[in-house]
Amino acid sequence: MIIFRYSAIFLLLAGCGGINALPAAQKIGRDYCAAVVAKDEAAALALMSPNLQMRVAKLRAIDAAFRAAHPGEKPPLGDGLRLTAFPDAVQACKADAVIPTSTTLTYAPTGDPKAVWHDRLLLVQGRDGRLVIDDIAYAPDEKQLFSGWLESAGQ
Numbered sequence: 623m624i625i626f627r628y629s630a631i632f633l634l635l636a637g638c639g640g641i642n643a644l645p646a647a648q649k650i651g652r653d654y655c656a657a658v659v660a661k662d663e664a665a666a667l668a669l670m671s672p673n674l675q676m677r678v679a680k681l682r683a684i685d686a687a688f689r690a691a692h693p694g695e696k697p698p699l700g701d702g703l704r705l706t707a708f709p710d711a712v713q714a715c716k717a718d719a720v721i722p723t724s725t726t727l728t729y730a731p732t733g734d735p736k737a738v739w740h741d742r743l744l745l746v747q748g749r750d751g752r753l754v755i756d757d758i759a760y761a762p763d764e765k766q767l768f769s770g771w772l773e774s775a776g777q
């Protein structure tokens with residue numbers, strides 16, 4: 623029975639490209655963690671899908687227009703891109719649960735490494751065949767997404 627279960631899991635992963643996608647999903651998680659800890663928005667953005675990058679570019683244009691029209695006021699991107707669920711500085715980040723279509727990240731904020739939170743990178747296959755981040759779920763139910771934050775910040 624155990625052999626059957628493992629065989630079924632192997633066939634499922636092989637059929638959906640999961641065997642090759644698991645290391646790629648883990649690498650995206652590690653690379654994204656490194657970017658967030660380093661506060662490197664450009665590196666984080668480079669891991670995202672063209673669609674998500676386009677949405678970020680649109681928000682940056684709105685931000686630039688707001689800055690020009692309202693000097694001295696806080697623009698939509700005054701605090702930068704919201705790359706994690708909470709704006710706290712990140713001391714540590716680890717890619718935990720990894721499946722071919724998502725990677726769960728665990729963050730520890732600066733000053734209190736026991737007060738952790740989790741985000742989930744939602745992954746898709748990009749045009750060149752490699753995995754890219756298609757969105758970031760800030761909550762387990764996926765009702766709070768990076769794409770939704772981009773939309774609301776631009777209004």
